[in-house]
Amino acid sequence: MANRQKLIQLVHIGAGKLFSKDDDARRAWQQQHTGKASCSKMSNEELEKLVKLLKAAKAITVKPPKRAGRVPFNRSPYMAKIEAMLSDMQLSWQYAEAIAWRLTGGKGERTGQPGMVRLEWVNKREHFEGIIAALQKEQKKRSLLSGIEYCLNAMNLHEDYVEKLIAGRKNADKWQRDVPLLDAVYKHLHEKMEFMNAAQ
Numbered sequence: 001m002a003n004r005q006k007l008i009q010l011v012h013i014g015a016g017k018l019f020s021k022d023d024d025a026r027r028a029w030q031q032q033h034t035g036k037a038s039c040s041k042m043s044n045e046e047l048e049k050l051v052k053l054l055k056a057a058k059a060i061t062v063k064p065p066k067r068a069g070r071v072p073f074n075r076s077p078y079m080a081k082i083e084a085m086l087s088d089m090q091l092s093w094q095y096a097e098a099i100a101w102r103l104t105g106g107k108g109e110r111t112g113q114p115g116m117v118r119l120e121w122v123n124k125r126e127h128f129e130g131i132i133a134a135l136q137k138e139q140k141k142r143s144l145l146s147g148i149e150y151c152l153n154a155m156n157l158h159e160d161y162v163e164k165l166i167a168g169r170k171n172a173d174k175w176q177r178d179v180p181l182l183d184a185v186y187k188h189l190h191e192k193m194e195f196m197n198a199a200q
Contacts, residue, residue: 007047008039008190009147014054016150023154023197040194078128079119085135089142093119096131103130137179144182151189155196162189 011030019025027037033053034046042050054060082096100122106115116122122131152158162175162185171178175185 004044004047005186006143007044007051009143009150009186010060011039011047011050011054012150012154013146014051014057014059016153018054018057018059027197038194038197076128078125078132081132082119082128082135085132085139089135089139096135099131099134100127103127103134141177141179141182144179144186145176147186148182148189151186151193154193155189157189 015026015029019029030039030042030050031037033050034042036042036046039047051060086093086096097117097119100119101115101117104116104122104127106117116127119131122128148162152161163172165188166172166175166181166185169175169181171181175181
């Protein structure tokens with residue numbers, strides 16, 4: 001399944017919706033189902049169990065992607081992977097096609113320029129891998145942003161806390177698009193939240 005950080009984020013997001021940010025109720029629920037109140041002390045199997053429970057309770061939902069009136073006829077493993085990632089982020093095929101167009105030489109306006117405007121026209125392995133890498137980056141960015149939002153809400157902090165935290169760092173003004181910076185912020189907030197929970 002997903003890696004440990006992703007599992008913890010899913011539990012935080014889903015439980016936050018299920019218990020309306022009531023941390024005491026969330027910890028009691030986690031204790032009831034795993035014997036542990038803190039996600040950091042759970043095994044991956046225990047985290048996966050909570051994720052399944054949250055999906056069953058509709059606290060974590062995955063909607064199918066918009067298909068713009070079609071299903072790609074190229075049913076390669078690459079296309080299946082792209083479709084699954086679009087579904088996870090609830091994005092349309094056009095989002096992936098915009099990436100494909102840029103990767104295959106598209107520049108400026110879409111008329112009279114090189115670049116494949118349909119995914120079905122992509123046939124090179126490096127282009128498929130580039131599209132998947134770009135989607136993985138977007139997926140991680142969104143996951144980290146959701147985790148950061150949850151941690152801030154749980155500790156009654158605001159976005160300006162993050163801005164002060166990263167002041168002076170490279171790309172601080174674009175922190176919401178910088179994956180390494182987002183990762184560092186999420187880890188800091190998660191550790192701070194776990195420390196506060198343990199002290200209660």
